Amino acid sequence: xxxxxxxxxxxxxxxILSPIFIFVIYKVRKNLGSPVFFYQERPGKNAKIFKMxxxxxxxxxxxxxxxxxxxxxxxxxFGHKLRSTSLDEMPQLINVLKGxxxxxxxxxxxxxxxxxxxxxxxxxxxxxxGMTGLAQVSGRxxxxxxxxxxxxxxxxxxxxxxxxxxxxxxxxxxxxxxxxINAPDQEVGAVRxxxxxxxxxxxxxx
Numbered sequence: 001x002x003x004x005x006x007x008x009x010x011x012x013x014x015x016i017l018s019p020i021f022i023f024v025i026y027k028v029r030k031n032l033g034s035p036v037f038f039y040q041e042r043p044g045k046n047a048k049i050f051k052m053x054x055x056x057x058x059x060x061x062x063x064x065x066x067x068x069x070x071x072x073x074x075x076x077x078f079g080h081k082l083r084s085t086s087l088d089e090m091p092q093l094i095n096v097l098k099g100x101x102x103x104x105x106x107x108x109x110x111x112x113x114x115x116x117x118x119x120x121x122x123x124x125x126x127x128x129x130g131m132t133g134l135a136q137v138s139g140r141x142x143x144x145x146x147x148x149x150x151x152x153x154x155x156x157x158x159x160x161x162x163x164x165x166x167x168x169x170x171x172x173x174x175x176x177x178x179x180x181i182n183a184p185d186q187e188v189g190a191v192r193x194x195x196x197x198x199x200x201x202x203x204x205x206x
Contacts, residue, residue: 001161006103010096017090024055024087031078032056037091042108045128050100052108053091057082086175092131104164105130106152117149124152127159134163137170 014021028036035056042052057079060068068074082088095101101108108129114122134155135148143151155163 002102002164003099005161005164006096009103010093014093014097020087021090024082024090027078028055028082031076032059041111042129043111043114043125044100044108045125047114047122047125049111050095050108052100053094055082055088055091057088089131096131100128102128102130104132104159104167106133106155107136107148120153121149123156124149126156132167132171134167137167137174140174 025036038054038056038058039051040054041049044050057076058074059076060074079088092101096103105128106124117124133152135143135151138151139147
């Protein structure tokens with residue numbers, strides 16, 4: 001039932017939102033050039049790697065050695081606006097149709113995190129990752145990483161279609177209010193993710 005619901009919602013959303021989708025493609029192309037989409041490898045169910053799709057929100061600027069500049073130097077005012085509306089996430093509806101993701105589930109994080117999760121935190125990969133999840137409607141970037149991962153595991157243990165519908169409706173409310181999109185200490189750039197025994201800084205997008 002969850003898979004059928006995912007397919008129905010993703011198809012319906014793509015059809016209804018197609019004018020917005022096309023408009024965002026035009027704006028990204030105009031402001032950032034090609035390519036329009038950004039692909040990044042993320043762990044999915046059972047930590048299997050897939051390519052998550054987003055609209056580009058940053059320039060491809062590099063330093064004199066050919067290395068990408070820090071995120072805060074590459075993101076544009078247009079990119080900030082795109083992220084603040086969460087429209088950069090729209091292409092993940094394609095990931096849902098492909099079966100890589102679900103509408104609701106733990107948000108897929110950077111694959112570099114895999115070696116730093118505790119055994120309990122790794123349980124977040126027992127279900128498909130989602131476009132939105134329990135953590136995203138419970139504080140989003142105002143939460144610490146440990147709090148997010150605890151909520152992800154809570155979702156794994158308690159998920160149901162009823163909970164999914166509650167999260168979807170709450171997601172609309174959170175998006176309209178633009179709650180927790182960028183906490184003061186979690187702007188685009190370095191954020192700290194710590195497990196029981198170690199910690200490291202990572203550059204991460206949402």
